[in-house]
Amino acid sequence: MESTDPGESQSRVRHEPAPHFSRHSAYSNPGRYADLLADVPRDLASVCAVARNLIAHYWFASGPLPASSNDDINARWLSRILEIDQQRHGKPLQHERAEADRVQGCCRDQVLLAVGILRQHGVPARSRLGFAEYFHGDRRQDHVVAEAWLGGRWVRFDPRLEGPRETLADPHDISTALDSPFLTAAAAWIGHRQHGRSIDDLGVRLPAAEFMGRVCCTSR
Structure with missing residues (x-):
């Protein structure tokens, strides 16, 4: 079995990321708010904050x-x-927002913002879908993280986390090995199909009533 996940192995063969990773997609394009992204420092700590x-x-x-x-x-x-954020605040993105006044979203949206900031600075960046073990010790929760091309390699980081966790020493530089605390969906699929890895510990586990309530709340 390879020592790194499929995406990381491919990036090493390529040596440099494809040009589209440093350009905005339709999703990451900030439109008329590009200057707000440009004003955010490009270091990962600032981007994640x-x-x-x-x-x-x-x-x-x-x-x-x-x-x-x-x-x-x-x-x-x-x-x-x-647009929603600026309608509520009209201030630079680093200006503190009360939690109740923030835009409601999830890990996918935090990653999209991080990727958008980095691309606005010309830094190649991308999202990675998979499963994180550092939220619940007995299973890997479905999650989205980001990667940025820094120092000649893809650096994987989690914008949701402010500091280390018990099974994650540095949320700004997460291992890309197959035993990483974040398993990409591609690595999970290949591990299951080619190597018989169990998938029973992957995904969110919620009581049925809570799950149905969340689905009804979030699927409008």
Whole structure:
């Protein structure tokens, strides 16, 4: 079995990332808010702090988020996320927002913002879908992280986390090995199909009633 996940192995063969990773996609394009992204420092600590400051995870906020902003979760494009934020605050992205006043979203949206900031600076960046073991020790929760091309390699990082966790020493430089605390969906698939790896520990586990409530709340 390879020592790194398929995406990392491919990036080493390529030596340099494909040009499109440093250009905005339709999703990461900030539109008329490009200057707001350009004003954010390009270091990962600053990028991640802004992602957490703008977007409150609707499942894992420290307290209840207002029902009046529940529809935020349907803002799938970065330009729309920034529009909602600026309608509420009209301030630079580094200016602190109260959690209840942030845009409601999830890890995918925090990663989209981080990727958008980096691409605005011309830094190749991309999202990675998979499963993280550093939230619950007995299973890998479905999650999204980001990668940036820095120092000649893809650096994997988690914008949702402010500091280390028990099974994750540095959220700004997560291992890309197959025993990484973050397993990409590609690595999980190949591990299962080619090597018989169990997939029983992958995904979110919620009580049925709670799961149905969350689905009804978030699928509008």
